[in-house]
Amino acid sequence: MKIVDVCEFYAPEGGGVRTYIHAKLAFGARLGHAITVIAPGLKDEVVEYGNDCRIIYVKAPPLPFDKKYGMFWDAAPVHAILDAEQPDVLEASSPWRGAWIARSWRGNALRSIFMHHDPLSAWAYRWFDGVASRDVIDRQFEWFWRYLRRMCNSFDYTICASPSLQKRLASGGIYGAVNIPMGVDAGVFSPARRHMSVRRDLLARCNLPNTATLLLGIGRHTPEKRWPCVIDAVSRVAAKRPMGLILIGNGHQQASVIEHVNGNPHIQLLEPVRNRTALATIMASCDALVHGSSAETFGLVASEALASGLPLVLPNAGAVADIAHADFSETYIPGNAHDAASAIERLLDRDQDQLRSAAQRAADTARTLDDHFVELFQTYKDAILEKRKAA
Structure with missing residues (x-):
């Protein structure tokens, strides 16, 4: 498969997303998948990782509150890369600007959002837990739930790495939410x-x-x-x-x-x-x-x-x-x-x-990242076959 990930939370000095992306590039190369990550950067640049796996940086402004990270601004250069790549699977790694850009591309690809970020827990629940119940908080933030439903339901899948997040998103009306747990680097942590x-x-x-x-x-x-x-x-x-x-x-x-x-x-x-x-x-x-x-x-x-x-x-x-x-x-x-x-x-x-x-x-018995990627790529492969049969 050819997989392109529009990943606005990737940064060379980042944390968990950086770790995940590097593992995906390495595992994809081993399995023969062509994986391209499109990330905001200080300049336009391509970094090769071998066997058709690469990170393509698109020049973008830094986030004002954390300048290690960038923010996609113009959709055109990202769409140009997607036009050239013509991926089988198009991923977005957040429900923000990167997802809007991925959603608006006119190509024919299976599309998924990977929920590397949980905005409600990061902000709404953190601010108001102890003041109101989760149900009350969710009702007050229904405007944001509407945004999530509109965005996520325009993709085929919303990939969640934990069962609690998948359950919460599914109960909130996000239809394609599936749980594919991540894992740790095989042979590293012991x-x-x-x-x-x-x-x-x-x-x-x-x-x-x-x-x-x-x-x-x-x-x-x-x-x-x-x-x-x-x-x-x-x-x-x-x-x-x-x-x-x-x-x-x-x-x-x-x-x-x-x-x-x-x-x-x-x-x-x-x-x-x-x-x-x-x-x-x-x-x-x-x-x-x-x-x-x-x-x-x-x-x-x-x-x-x-x-x-x-x-x-x-x-x-x-x-x-x-x-x-x-x-x-x-x-x-x-x-x-x-x-x-x-x-x-x-x-x-x-x-x-x-x-x-x-x-x-x-x-x-710890689950490994290899286990995660096997399940993730098989999910994509099965879905692509189903779409072809339906067509």
């Missing part, structure tokens, strides 16, 4: 990568001894990640028992996150780790993952941590809640630092050997 020397060095950075607990957080410094809540929760628990937090990431709200840490020596911020093996080693060498966002569409970081054998402290909403299991997780009310602190304490009060054993058993 409990076997745990190194006590790495753990010791990370604790030393936190000005703590080896006997302390080492928590890990990974993600962009943006409002929906809710790092202030995580920092406050860890600080509450650290006042009672020795505990450190390594927070890996950056973003346009980094100054706010640093200010919230307020010089606490037991909380250390690290820049993103691009080397996947190095990241997997850090992850496996920590004692637990603590996550703040309830706006994930899959929860890649939580899945990678679980594949690394880590117990989890997670919000009880969003895609990460689909990953949580009582055997190896504790959950809390999103955005509630007091409840998050209680969840951390509950986790620490449990038998740590049993916790890690349960997490490692889950790691042994």
